[in-house]
Amino acid sequence: MLEPRAERPHRWLLSAVLGLLAVPGVAAAHVRYVTNADDVGDGLQFLAASLTDPTNAAVLGGGAIATLLALLVYLRVRPFRRDVAVFRIAMGDYDDLLPWLLRLGFGLPLVGAGFAGYLFNPVVEPMFPGTRLFQIGLGFALLFGLATRVAALVGLAAYLVTLALEPLAVYSLEWVPGFLAIALVGSGRPSADETLGTVATAEGTFYGRIDPIHDAAAWLNDAIEPYERFVPTVIRVGMGVTFAFLGVFEKLLAPEMALAVVEQYNLVELVPVPPELWVLGAGFAELGLGIAIAFGLFTRMSALTALSVFTLTLFGIPDDPVLAHIGAFSLASALLITGAGPYALDNYIGAAKPSRSETPDTTAATD
Known part of the structure; x- marks a missing residue:
């Protein structure tokens, strides 16, 4: 695979050391x-x-020794x-924008993957009918912040199933911490969840009388809140x-x-x-x-x-x-x-x- 080199010119040794910073x-x-x-x-x-x-x-x-020495000097000198x-x-x-940042960061790739025709990463083909539509819908739910924690948990389950069926999904492991982090931080603001929650809890609103999910969402939020510090x-x-x-x-x-x-x-x-x-x-x-x-x-x-x-x-x-x-x-x-x-x-x-x-x-x- 690699052919031995009879001689290696020293003229590129310095460029190699410096160039590895860019490599x-x-x-x-x-x-x-x-x-x-x-x-x-x-x-x-x-x-x-x-x-x-x-x-x-x-x-x-x-390079390794130089990096280690630099860190030790930094700790010493500060x-x-x-x-x-x-x-x-x-x-x-x-900090208040963290949920929005994560929702955008994982909602956009889901929508893009759905329209591009791949599943979670470009080397995994959709395995089931409706997979593309599922990703698009899930992505928009995250982007709008609608049922955010549920959407994140559904996305995590979908990725784990994909990983079990298609090993190449392992090359996009970032979906696991992404979905988990969104499930922990929730929707934040701006989000549909925050807006609908405000309307649902306002006195005298019609939506507040017919809203079927506010109490269930409050239960899920209360259950997850103690673990939010681990984000x-x-x-x-x-x-x-x-x-x-x-x-x-x-x-x-x-x-x-x-x-x-x-x-x-x-x-x-x-x-x-x-x-x-x-x-x-x-x-x-x-x-x-x-x-x-x-x-x-x-x-x-x-x-x-x-x-x-x-x-x-x-x-x-x-x-x-x-x-x-x-x-x-x-x-x-x-x-x-x-x-x-x-x-x-x-x-x-x-x-x-x-x-x-x-x-x-x-x-x-x-x-």
């Missing part, structure tokens, strides 16, 4: 969405051959403390697992497909490193970023990195379907608002919220 973003596309290659290749053989190459090992090892503290507070002010945990664990899975199973263990993408888009012209280094860089970067997000390590910084990866992908891999990534965009954006949440490493290293001495005077900050 994850450009090569982080869903490989199966953009290539017609059928052979995944022998992942273990690919890793053994690539990682034993001295240059590849030096570049990857050097630069930009006030900036970070103000940023956290500014993002927290969008950040659900999002980051689900998103982190998705990232790590794609890095391992779409790059590192599917080298032929990943190498085909590098060749298809001539990515070695963008960053002059060997094709296998592109695949290794993208795979290990996604794996590392996924682990950091899942465990809540520098959560907001990791979420910003993820957003950068998605954005670079749109420019580097123009055929990668945008709709298929909107859900992941919304999850990363949600983490900027919520932060790490419960059960995160940030809570133990002091990166989740500012200390009392770091808490900014927001009045002065806005002057």
Whole structure:
């Protein structure tokens, strides 16, 4: 699969180290969405051959060590403390818009999938009559915020059934944390649920006398409310697992497909490193970023990195379907608002919220 190189010119070593900063973003596309290659290749053989190459090992090892040292220095020095503290507070002010963000982020892809004729992701064909109409209806329910929690739970059940029947649905695992997060946060505002609830509870309204669902919705809301605080945990664990899975199973263990993408888009012209280094860089970067997000390590910084990866992908891999990534965009954006949440490493290293001495005077900050 990989031919040994008699000699590797050192002139591209520096560009390799610097270029790997861009590689994850450009090569982080869903490989199966953009290539017609059928052979995944022998992942273990690919890793053994690539990682034993001295240059590849030096570049990857050097990048990992540099990243670790940078994080340790950051924890020691804590630069930009006030900036970070103000940023956290500014993002927290969008908390009331979190339900709307998630509804848009998963409602739009559902509607788009229904009209485009695929089921949850572009490599899964509809299996039953009415599947397309079901997705469109479910998507509009989320977009309008109508029976939001029920719609999210129905969507989650539909995805799990699809996953059981069609293994390729696993390449869009972001639907699980997306549907769960929407079920936990509810409809928010603006939404049809909030509007209808206001009319139903207003004194003297005709709709209030005939409304059949307000009491049932109130019961469901009360049952779920105690678990709403776990929304950040659900999002980051689900998103982190998705990232790590794609890095391992779409790059590192599917080298032929990943190498085909590098060749298809001539990515070695963008960053002059060997094709296998592109695949290794993208795979290990996604794996590392996924682990950091899942465990809540520098959560907001990791979420910003993820957003950068998605954005670079749109420019580097123009055929990668945008709709298929909107859900992941919304999850990363949600983490900027919520932060790490419960059960995160940030809570133990002091990166989740500012200390009392770091808490900014927001009045002065806005002057």
